[in-house]
Amino acid sequence: MGQDLFDGYATDGFYDELLTADGEVRPHYRALYDKLATFSHEELARRERLRDAAFRSAGITFTVYGEEEGVERTFPMDLLPRIIPADEWAHIEAGLVQRVTALNRFLDDLYLGERAVLHDNVVPRWLLTSSAGFCRQAFGVPVPHGAHCLVAGIDLVRDADGTYRVLEDNLRNPSGISYVLENRAAMTRVLPVVFGQSRVRPVDHYGASLLRALRHVAPPAAGDPTVVVLTPGVYNSAYFEHAFLARQMGVELVEGRDLVIDEHVVYMRTTRGLQRVDVIYRRIDDDFLDPVVFRQDSMLGVPGLMAAARAGNVTVANAVGNGVADDKAVYAFVPELIRYYLGEEPILPNVETYLLWDADQRAGVLDRLGELVVKPVAESGGYGMLIGPAATDAEIAEFRARIEADPRNYIAQEVVSLSRHPTLIDDHLEGRHIDLRPFVLTGERVEVIPGGLTRVALRRGSLVVNSSQGGGSKDTWVLAGEGQPLEPAEEAAS
Amino acid sequence: MRLDIRYRCRFDYDQPVRESQNELRAAPAPHDRQSLISYRVATSPPARVLTFEDYWGTRVDAFGVRDSHTHLEVVAESSVETRPQPLLTASPRVERLADPAFLDEHVEYLQRTAHTAWGPTIEAEARQQAGLVGPDVVSVVLALHRRVATTFTYRPGATYVGMDVEELCTRREGVCQDYAHVMIAMCRSLGIPARYVSGYLFTADDSTGDIPEGEMVEVQTHAWVEAAVPGHGWIALDPTNQQEVGERHVKIGHGRDYDDVQPLRGVFAGSATCELDVSVEIRKGTVTAAPAPTPRPHRQAQQAQQQQ
Amino acid sequence: MLARHAESLFWTGRYLERAGDTARMLDVTYHGLLESPPDEARRAWYDLLEVLDARAAFEATHGEPDAASVSRFLVLDPGNDGSIVSTVGRARESARSVREMISTELWEAVNTFYLELFARNLRHDLEQQPYELYGMVKRRCQGVAGTAVETMPRDDGWRFLMLGWMLERAEMTCRLLNVRFAQLVEADPTSGFHDWIGALKSASASEAYRKAYRASMDRSDVVEFLLLSRTFPRSVLYCLEEAERFLGELCPPGELTHAQRLLGRVRADVQFVDVHELIDRDLHDFLDGAQFYIRGVAELVATQFFRHHVDLELHALGRL
Incomplete structure (x- = not known):
């Protein structure tokens, strides 16, 4: 009897992805639940070994460089997939397309347009000009088709009543898509039968979709554009993903020193001479991209790249300067941006956010720091946060001082009681908090890869899911609706 | 005043270098008290120059030399017609600085930057100076200007670019950039928006009064300060020379500090050491008929082949 | 690539x-x-x-x-x-x-x-x-x-790996011959069987040699073997021929590149040398020359294929 996997399992009043408040199995989890019910502990252990072997044989162990040379570990993916039914996904997808469309419009207006958003007082001018992400060097640098956020990772959470909310936008160099693809590859081996019965929408077209989007934004004069992935190098923690994406797309993975600029045209240095490059999918931060324009001590970038982009001879994706739009204070205005640019009501709501430069809002927040989450506006990856309910008095006092010293650079948010998902802990299941990072591509159209990276806070009670903070992940299954093909026609044809 | 300016910058390397990439900001900006009559830039070795206007409105000439080279020379020649600053007619009270619309427009000139990150020393001194004069913005700005101009000693080589502004203030010596950064930091510490101006100064020998027209005078690139006065606009002051900015000041551009208007920024590949020679020559030109207004460069990037 | x-x-x-x-x-x-x-x-x-x-x-x-x-x-x-x-x-x-x-x-x-x-x-x-x-x-x-x-996979990456490997090995075998010859022949012209076995061993060649030459342990046989064997994969000629093949596959068809011409020349010099004459006269000079040319080949390979790669040492121009 495998039911004992769920022995002692309790939803503890949280929104549980698998069970309703009454303890009923949600319909889209039925097949998985029934299958799990047949598993013995031994069977479960066997599947875990299968998973580890799948990762190893695919070469997906992560080498930890640095002090502990050559330490390799397998990927912390939970055995239970997170499942999203078709109607829920349709809602999420529409909301993400809407949001990324508005963000692209905003960035284009700001950096290349009339700055109508400022003249119409939708966002305060000073909020933008005081943002660390506001990139003056990006003004006037063309962005073909206005695809500023060619790859966006929008973090979603579900609150206590199951409503999907946007927690933050990642518009600079969102990472994690390689985990999505690798998790799926492993999952089809670990739970082949359930997977096969479930009509799960595929994700493995990501490389093709990304390449298509990158080719689409090539400078108009480039006939058959050459695309490269630009990485900071092997010592970067996301190097695996950079190499993975280059392989998926069948394009060259280059470092800054492999590129050279002549008369504002970018070339890569090959054994057969210089070869022109038209599109650079860069995974280097703005600050390090071009030492002529940004940090002069950067050895990672390509001197003269910004001038080449400005001349229209190369497209850099994601575009430079997106940081202003994922500034967490500007985030609070994204619903307004959607209304302003699209004339639509936001489909996916934000999390309730307080702007701390506003004296009234600040006063209200400082009174109840112990109940709120405080974040610095320019950080990502869960760094530098205060989680009020889990914080010590000293930490709260420290954040109070920081906020008072620099209120522009902090926001506060209500604690979202993130939904939970059954997760294998040793030999049984426990509820763990999760979020979801879907990946959105802007090419000819805005496209959402079905699912995304579900991150799990593996520590009991923890709300922090970031992989840099000890989180794990789950494969994310988006189910096809009845009569809906698994893949969009476009992909099926190609 | 009609001024002809020749800016020349030359790098000589002891070993061949390659893949040099540069941005030049040496063109006088057209604005209400200055018209640009002509401007041309030439490089040696010859390079394709990409010309554009940056966020601050400054003309930028970007160029690179990929092949191996042992020297790099840039010459920028311009002719401008300058006019004096209009007289101040108003001096609003300091409370007007807190006007939300004024703040909204000027916030980037109020923040600390790499070269203007003031601390308690500068703020205290600025406060103390402001306390000596009436509570209107212009008086405060003039007091800070006078303070920096009269208590600092001009001494090339005593400081370096990037020295902490608080330390500059303690040392009380340096060059025009240092004067400008200290005064900017003082203004900002009191909530007065202030910006860094890069330009040329025609320093005629003031004792004899005038200069024969057509005579080239060797000068240097210069820097001064503009401060925002609510309801009026920007007033320009030159703390290094303790004077208001006038017809002899030719403005290239402005920004939050030096980094936004650095005359020449660039990198090269190679392990050479280089010798640098910068010269600026200015000549008072013959008075011409009122020049036609100079069209501002297009916002859009344009490419122009410029040969020496 | x-x-x-x-x-x-x-x-x-x-x-x-x-x-x-x-x-x-x-x-x-x-x-x-x-x-x-x-x-x-x-x-x-x-x-x-x-x-x-x-x-x-x-x-x-x-x-x-x-x-x-x-x-x-x-x-x-x-x-x-x-x-x-x-x-x-x-x-x-x-x-x-x-x-x-x-x-x-x-x-x-x-x-x-x-x-x-x-x-x-x-x-x-x-x-x-x-x-x-x-x-x-x-x-x-x-x-x-x-x-x-x-x-x-047998792609260009493989060819560059093996080209480096073979050129280095050819050069190292030259060096080995040079030092052992000095020790064994010049120091003691009567050096015996065991010493030569040592020389061969240092090239991991003693077994292969004995297969080829049976009991003979003539010094000219040893030199000939380490220099010219077509069956022993560490002989200078074997390595140069392999290197020549990999380089040929990397170069565009048609006219030979400088690297190909020099490699072909040093290979021919080795291939057609008279070993007995060499031992009596100028083995050292010959080996020194071969090493010199092999290093030259490596430099020409770098010029032909890698010259577009510079390890950038970037310098910010002086702040003005």
Whole structure:
């Protein structure tokens, strides 16, 4: 009897992805639940070994460089997939397309347009000009088709009543898509039968979709554009993903020193001479991209790249300067941006956010720091946060001082009681908090890869899911609706 | 005043270098008290120059030399017609600085930057100076200007670019950039928006009064300060020379500090050491008929082949 | 392919070969001198340093050479670019920088070699069990080579790896002949069977030689074998022919490139040499010349394929 996997399992009043408040199995989890019910502990252990072997044989162990040379570990993916039914996904997808469309419009207006958003007082001018992400060097640098956020990772959470909310936008160099693809590859081996019965929408077209989007934004004069992935190098923690994406797309993975600029045209240095490059999918931060324009001590970038982009001879994706739009204070205005640019009501709501430069809002927040989450506006990856309910008095006092010293650079948010998902802990299941990072591509159209990276806070009670903070992940299954093909026609044809 | 300016910058390397990439900001900006009559830039070795206007409105000439080279020379020649600053007619009270619309427009000139990150020393001194004069913005700005101009000693080589502004203030010596950064930091510490101006100064020998027209005078690139006065606009002051900015000041551009208007920024590949020679020559030109207004460069990037 | 990747692969091959050959030469020299008088030993160590182009570097930091000081210098001195720890470390660095171009197995083989070497107490090993240490280095180098043969796709990456490997090996066999010839022929024209066996062993060639020449141990046979054998994969000619083949596959068809022309010339010089004449007259000069040209080939390969890759050392122009 495998039911004992769920022995002692309790939803503890949280929104549980698998069970309703009454303890009923949600319909889209039925097949998985029934299958799990047949598993013995031994069977479960066997599947875990299968998973580890799948990762190893695919070469997906992560080498930890640095002090502990050559330490390799397998990927912390939970055995239970997170499942999203078709109607829920349709809602999420529409909301993400809407949001990324508005963000692209905003960035284009700001950096290349009339700055109508400022003249119409939708966002305060000073909020933008005081943002660390506001990139003056990006003004006037063309962005073909206005695809500023060619790859966006929008973090979603579900609150206590199951409503999907946007927690933050990642518009600079969102990472994690390689985990999505690798998790799926492993999952089809670990739970082949359930997977096969479930009509799960595929994700493995990501490389093709990304390449298509990158080719689409090539400078108009480039006939058959050459695309490269630009990485900071092997010592970067996301190097695996950079190499993975280059392989998926069948394009060259280059470092800054492999590129050279002549008369504002970018070339890569090959054994057969210089070869022109038209599109650079860069995974280097703005600050390090071009030492002529940004940090002069950067050895990672390509001197003269910004001038080449400005001349229209190369497209850099994601575009430079997106940081202003994922500034967490500007985030609070994204619903307004959607209304302003699209004339639509936001489909996916934000999390309730307080702007701390506003004296009234600040006063209200400082009174109840112990109940709120405080974040610095320019950080990502869960760094530098205060989680009020889990914080010590000293930490709260420290954040109070920081906020008072620099209120522009902090926001506060209500604690979202993130939904939970059954997760294998040793030999049984426990509820763990999760979020979801879907990946959105802007090419000819805005496209959402079905699912995304579900991150799990593996520590009991923890709300922090970031992989840099000890989180794990789950494969994310988006189910096809009845009569809906698994893949969009476009992909099926190609 | 009609001024002809020749800016020349030359790098000589002891070993061949390659893949040099540069941005030049040496063109006088057209604005209400200055018209640009002509401007041309030439490089040696010859390079394709990409010309554009940056966020601050400054003309930028970007160029690179990929092949191996042992020297790099840039010459920028311009002719401008300058006019004096209009007289101040108003001096609003300091409370007007807190006007939300004024703040909204000027916030980037109020923040600390790499070269203007003031601390308690500068703020205290600025406060103390402001306390000596009436509570209107212009008086405060003039007091800070006078303070920096009269208590600092001009001494090339005593400081370096990037020295902490608080330390500059303690040392009380340096060059025009240092004067400008200290005064900017003082203004900002009191909530007065202030910006860094890069330009040329025609320093005629003031004792004899005038200069024969057509005579080239060797000068240097210069820097001064503009401060925002609510309801009026920007007033320009030159703390290094303790004077208001006038017809002899030719403005290239402005920004939050030096980094936004650095005359020449660039990198090269190679392990050479280089010798640098910068010269600026200015000549008072013959008075011409009122020049036609100079069209501002297009916002859009344009490419122009410029040969020496 | 990217010039940087090609260059890294080329050097991965060269470094690994150099590490293995250094171990081989140390092994033979060390064991050949166990019962020699100090003068003779000192001279032999000088010869070894000279052959490895390391004499000046050694003398700058050490005094008179002896077994202990030279072994440490050539095995575990990180300040010596040619030491085994340096070459293996650089081979690993090169391999890591082309991690995406080589098979996982090859990367693991290189990495394991590196980890094993650095986990050892090398100073202790040199004192107590040098034979075992040199054996390990040789075996690991052979293992890496075997893994490459087994797992690398035969693309341009493979060709650059093998081109570097073969050029280095050809040069090292020249050097080996040079030093052993000096020791055995010039020092003692009557040197016997066992000494020559040692020379062959240092090229891992004694068994192959005996198969080819049976009981004969004529010095001209030995030289001919190490120089010209078409069956022994460490002979100079064999390596040059292999290198020529890989280079040919990397070059566009049509006119020969400078690198191809020079490599063809040095191969022909070796191929058509008269060994007896050489031994009587100018083997040293001949070998020196061959080494010189092989290094020239490597430089021309770099010019042809890697010149577009510069390791940028960027300098910000002075702030004005």
